[in-house]
Amino acid sequence: MQNITVIGGGTMGNGIAHVFAQNGFDVTLVDVASSALDKALATIAKNLDRQIAKGALTEADKTATLNRIHPMTDLKEGVSGADLVVEAATENVSLKLKIFSDMDEFAPAGAVLATNTSSISITKIAAATKRPSQVIGMHFMNPVPVMKLVEVIRGYATSDEVTEAIMGLSRGLGKIPVEVNDYPGFVANRILMPMINEAIYTLYEGVSGVEEIDTVMKLGMAHPMGPLQLADFIGLDVCLAILRVLQDGFGNPKYAPCPLLVNMVTAGKLGAKSGEGFYTYTPGSKDLVVAERFR
Numbered sequence: 001m002q003n004i005t006v007i008g009g010g011t012m013g014n015g016i017a018h019v020f021a022q023n024g025f026d027v028t029l030v031d032v033a034s035s036a037l038d039k040a041l042a043t044i045a046k047n048l049d050r051q052i053a054k055g056a057l058t059e060a061d062k063t064a065t066l067n068r069i070h071p072m073t074d075l076k077e078g079v080s081g082a083d084l085v086v087e088a089a090t091e092n093v094s095l096k097l098k099i100f101s102d103m104d105e106f107a108p109a110g111a112v113l114a115t116n117t118s119s120i121s122i123t124k125i126a127a128a129t130k131r132p133s134q135v136i137g138m139h140f141m142n143p144v145p146v147m148k149l150v151e152v153i154r155g156y157a158t159s160d161e162v163t164e165a166i167m168g169l170s171r172g173l174g175k176i177p178v179e180v181n182d183y184p185g186f187v188a189n190r191i192l193m194p195m196i197n198e199a200i201y202t203l204y205e206g207v208s209g210v211e212e213i214d215t216v217m218k219l220g221m222a223h224p225m226g227p228l229q230l231a232d233f234i235g236l237d238v239c240l241a242i243l244r245v246l247q248d249g250f251g252n253p254k255y256a257p258c259p260l261l262v263n264m265v266t267a268g269k270l271g272a273k274s275g276e277g278f279y280t281y282t283p284g285s286k287d288l289v290v291a292e293r294f295r
């Protein structure tokens with residue numbers, strides 16, 4: 001596999017394109033919005049500069065990496081020469097089903113079609129194609145250039161050959177792949193989201209405050225970030241959507257989202273990206289300030 005196409009140039013897509021290009025792959029980066037492509041390339045350049053500042057990369061490496069990335073807005077053209085497509089478009093079921101059905105039509109018959117979805121069933125996405133044995137989950141973590149894990153998710157029909165190829169490819173990117181099966185939330189979010197939900201319940205029931213809950217988990221469990229801060233970072237709307245996937249997928253009331261989380265999302269308090277969640281976020285400031293409502 002040499003020719004990689006990444007669909008979606010947002011938070012995850014630009015990181016995935018960066019990592020493949022830095023490791024010598026030819027990358028076609030497709031996004032419907034040309035502004036997203038410009039932003040993606042600027043972000044990749046900035047992140048490469050950060051690696052240069054740390055002495056991990058040279059200016060020549062940066063130029064070579066950027067030269068391997070070819071931005072494009074047309075999906076049909078973008079996947080036509082791909083050995084592997086990694087889809088990282090917006091998390092929306094109908095959008096992903098359409099992208100996979102289009103990719104199935106336009107990508108070479110031998111190409112593997114991977115998705116970076118954090119919560120949608122790989123089996124369902126695969127069913128939108130005529131090549132379900134070549135569809136797989138490749139779940140990178142944010143920020144992609146930094147985080148080592150790739151959760152490699154086998155759909156119901158994913159073949160052993162494709163799984164092995166993606167495991168090997170992930171190792172070649174300097175990542176550590178872990179193979180898991182396709183059930184709601186896979187492994188990462190199945191364990192993470194109930195923990196975040198429980199932290200929100202702990203706050204909701206008045207057991208303790210925002211800073212206190214995060215401090216217990218940071219100092220007591222050696223987590224680099226407390227669960228409420230992490231929820232803000234991921235996006236409270238994203239957390240809620242994943243909890244709904246767990247709740248629907250297992251039909252078990254233990255996954256019911258905390259009413260406080262539901263209220264916050266309804267009120268538009270989505271965490272860092274909206275400026276307020278459990279903490280408030282001021283552009284240019286790294287200080288972590290508990291939102292007024294929770295003080």
Ligand code: NAI
Nearest residue numbers: 008009010011012013031032036088089090091117118142
């Ligand atoms: P994002 O909103 O930052 O980027 C999505 C991009 O997809 C946008 O640039 C949008 O213009 C583009 N897009 C929408 N429709 C498209 C189409 N038809 N063709 C091509 N591009 C299209 O989203 P983000 O956060 O990068 O998420 C992407 C995927 O990665 C989602 O499936 C999400 O669940 C998953 N993910 C996100 C993580 C995160 O921390 N943000 C972590 C792990 C997985």
